[in-house]
Amino acid sequence: MKSIRSIIVTCIVLLTLVVSAVFFSLSNRFAHYTLEKSLESTLGNLADTVAAEITEQNEKQFKALRAIAALPYIKDSSNDFFERQKNLDEVAHADPTFIGLSITDAEGNSFKEEVNRMINFSERPYFKAAIKGQEYIYGPLFNKITNALALFYSVPVVNEKGKIENILFSAVNGDILCNTCKRIKVGKDGYPIIVDRATGCTIGDVEIKNVVNMQKMQEAASEDPAMAEFAEHINKVYAGESGFAVYN
Structure with a gap:
């Protein structure tokens, strides 16, 4: 028969093993929870950083457009339309920020200048918004004229009578966004990958081809x-x- 001492020692060993197993399990869960929360916090901060950069970039572009649209020569609808566009072309050529700078009439x-003819932009969302007095961002899209990705910004041009007869984009x-x-x-x-929630298209990615091809991750995943x-x-x-999720 085992001695009482032997039984007690055995019980203590078993209890220690059980406690160790429980502690290990709890530690594992806590470590997983801590890691998950840490990653969630990191991703949240990342989203804030990306959003702040995009907001800053957008405001910079709108500020420049507002200033140009407020110039007396540009907003005076009695000035020759083609001369106003010529002035804008000179500004665009002098500022590497712009691929192009354009004014449209009410239609x-x-x-x-690139194609030496009039082009109608009435169906473009950035025209439709600006002619109603709203500022608008569109894209990025692959520009066939420049053979590169382009983002479009538009603002209304309010003339000396307080009317919108032109827009500037x-x-x-x-x-x-890819950078x-x-x-x-x-x-x-x-x-990070930046997606336009309105269209579902990828608008920022280290793989620029995904932006050029207007990739929709939602469609690709669902298929x-x-x-x-x-x-x-x-x-x-x-x-x-x-939130936070893991996909393998």
Whole structure:
């Protein structure tokens, strides 16, 4: 028969093993929880950083357009339309920020020096918004004239009578958002992707081809059964939700 001492020692050893197992399990869970919260916080800060950069960039472009639209020569509708565009072309050529700078009439017509003819922009969303008095951002899109990505910004031109008879829009380098993604690292090899919630298109990625091709991750994920879980996460993002998820 085992001695009482032997039984007690055995019980203590078993109890120690149980406590160790429970402690290990709790430690594991706590470590996982802590890591998850840390990553969630990091991603949240990352989103704030990207949003701040985009907001700053947009405000910089709008500020420049507002200043140009407020110039007496530009907003005076009695001045020759083609001469006003000629002045804008000179500004665009002197400022590397701009790919192009254009003024349209109330019908959306604008003279484009590159093709030496009038082009109508009345169906473009940036014209429709600005002619109603709203500032607008559109893109980035692949510009066939310049053979590069371009972002479009537009503002109304309010004349001396307080009416909107023209709009002013600029085309700027559309690589801006891709460059933002390249500058920001997530861990060793990770990087952010910027998506336009209105269209679902990727507008910022280290792989610029995804922007040129107007990639829609939601569609790609939903069409592949193996990516069903990933599609679920993407749908939450498009719905405006934030959080943390792992996809393998």
